[in-house]
Amino acid sequence: MTKLQFPKGFWWGAATSATQSEGTVPGDGKGENIWDYASTHYRNRFFNGVTTAQTSRFYVDHEADVERMAAIGMNSLRTSISWSRLIPDASGQVNPEAVRFYRAVFSQMKAAGISPFVNLFHFDLPMYLQNEGGWENKATITAYAHYAAVCFEQFGDLVDHWFTFNEPMIPAEAGYLHDRHYPFVVDFKRAAQVLHNIIVAHCQGVAAFRQTQLTSTIGIIMDVIPVYPRSQNPADLKAGEMADLFYTRSLNDAILKGRYPEELVAVLQKYDQMPGAVTADELALIADTKIDLLGINYYRPRRVKARESEPNREGVFSPEWFFDSYDMPGRRMNTSRGIEIYPEALYDIAKKLDRDYPGVPWFVSENGIGIQDEEQFIKDGMVQDDYRIEFLKEHLYYLHKAIQEGSHCLGYHMWTFVDCWSWMNAYKNRYGFYRLDLATGEKTVKKSGQWFKQVVAANAIDY
Numbered sequence: 001m002t003k004l005q006f007p008k009g010f011w012w013g014a015a016t017s018a019t020q021s022e023g024t025v026p027g028d029g030k031g032e033n034i035w036d037y038a039s040t041h042y043r044n045r046f047f048n049g050v051t052t053a054q055t056s057r058f059y060v061d062h063e064a065d066v067e068r069m070a071a072i073g074m075n076s077l078r079t080s081i082s083w084s085r086l087i088p089d090a091s092g093q094v095n096p097e098a099v100r101f102y103r104a105v106f107s108q109m110k111a112a113g114i115s116p117f118v119n120l121f122h123f124d125l126p127m128y129l130q131n132e133g134g135w136e137n138k139a140t141i142t143a144y145a146h147y148a149a150v151c152f153e154q155f156g157d158l159v160d161h162w163f164t165f166n167e168p169m170i171p172a173e174a175g176y177l178h179d180r181h182y183p184f185v186v187d188f189k190r191a192a193q194v195l196h197n198i199i200v201a202h203c204q205g206v207a208a209f210r211q212t213q214l215t216s217t218i219g220i221i222m223d224v225i226p227v228y229p230r231s232q233n234p235a236d237l238k239a240g241e242m243a244d245l246f247y248t249r250s251l252n253d254a255i256l257k258g259r260y261p262e263e264l265v266a267v268l269q270k271y272d273q274m275p276g277a278v279t280a281d282e283l284a285l286i287a288d289t290k291i292d293l294l295g296i297n298y299y300r301p302r303r304v305k306a307r308e309s310e311p312n313r314e315g316v317f318s319p320e321w322f323f324d325s326y327d328m329p330g331r332r333m334n335t336s337r338g339i340e341i342y343p344e345a346l347y348d349i350a351k352k353l354d355r356d357y358p359g360v361p362w363f364v365s366e367n368g369i370g371i372q373d374e375e376q377f378i379k380d381g382m383v384q385d386d387y388r389i390e391f392l393k394e395h396l397y398y399l400h401k402a403i404q405e406g407s408h409c410l411g412y413h414m415w416t417f418v419d420c421w422s423w424m425n426a427y428k429n430r431y432g433f434y435r436l437d438l439a440t441g442e443k444t445v446k447k448s449g450q451w452f453k454q455v456v457a458a459n460a461i462d463y
């Protein structure tokens with residue numbers, strides 16, 4: 001076994017989000033967001049019908065939770081601000097209860113030596129904006145810029161790293177193409193408009209930050225699903241290029257290079273799928289916007305092959321017209337979530353970032369493993385999650401390798417700190433360093449939490 005040492009000052013922590021952890025308390029002034037609405041009005045789409053009301057109760061438990069973070073050695077945590085808690089209605093007025101809550105949380109974290117990484121938008125659009133067209137409506141961009149400015153003003157003195165969005169592709173893809181998130185629309189052109197508007201909102205968020213005197217950093221969190229074609233045959237390689245173009249470069253090039261890929265524009269024009277509302281001013285803003293820090297969420301690879309049959313061209317246009325997914329024989333699966341486990345990808349991601357987008361400091365902002373029925377692994381009152389420890393070790397091994405070769409990676413955040421509610425899956429898959437007992441609300445550290453504490457203390461893993 002060797003000790004793999006990480007760079008001095010490495011960020012060790014975990015990530016969560018407001019909607020997934022806070023819960024609501026009557027009278028706290030929080031407004032409704034699309035998840036509060038969808039999980040109550042479309043309950044059967046959520047595992048066991050569990051709604052956003054039943055979370056890990058960070059809103060009321062935050063003091064003890066910050067102590068729990070410190071107890072496993074975390075030196076940083078990313079969470080998000082709930083937009084509909086801070087600005088509950090269309091008037092734009094700020095909810096003083098929300099200011100009090102977030103200031104208390106970030107102050108406690110700082111006092112405990114846990115650096116607050118704060119994200120502005122984690123999928124949770126306020127309903128008053130969704131009802132007016134949501135991210136399809138340019139007015140949402142203006143509302144977002146106002147919200148971002150309020151956050152910088154109210155919490156800027158307490159936050160070390162800001163992020164404009166978590167996984168900006170998801171509201172577009174899951175909400176407007178793949179029928180997974182509210183408003184459950186299936187229309188590529190509308191999805192493309194949503195993605196473009198979110199990118200413009202990101203730029204306006206960065207611009208609002210640059211107008212402050214804050215010395216913290218601003219960035220964005222992207223999910224990266226690295227593409228692996230079945231073979232080196234030209235048709236498979238082309239399939240891989242198209243998957244990467246639609247699901248990664250469409251966003252990453254815009255954010256990190258300041259422009260949409262020409263190949264993407266060409267294919268959208270060919271199939272008459274260009275979003276209608278894209279202005280020259282917006283494109284100039286995208287070109288001018290620079291971030292300080294990039295977060296990368298990594299869970300799984302995307303294996304693809306050339307299509308074996310023609311797509312149904314009468315149906316809705318889709319990136320899947322250009323590739324098929326490939327179930328590689330022998331691949332390792334996390335059967336609870338139905339996704340492949342492929343730790344090597346973290347090395348590949350680092351290399352690709354260095355090659356395609358050099359110079360941007362980054363960190364792993366989410367990585368982890370969700371397991372169903374985890375209570376079966378409880379022994380002596382503790383979840384014996386050796387599978388999680390192995391999963392984390394393997395991923396950290398490949399991350400370490402990339403860092404040794406010069407990749408500018410500053411930290412690693414596990415998803416997540418305490419088992420939390422999840423989009424659609426509610427509490428099906430458990431991800432935390434702490435177990436949440438849904439019935440009693442009790443939180444108990446898992447074996448992985450104890451292991452993590454040693455990792456942070458040593459700033460190293462044994463591998």
Ligand code: BGP
Nearest residue numbers: 017166167370415422423425429
């Ligand atoms: C990421 C999201 C998180 C979290 C995680 C786990 O994409 O940013 O919010 O939910 O995935 O996925 P899931 O909860 O669907 O299993």
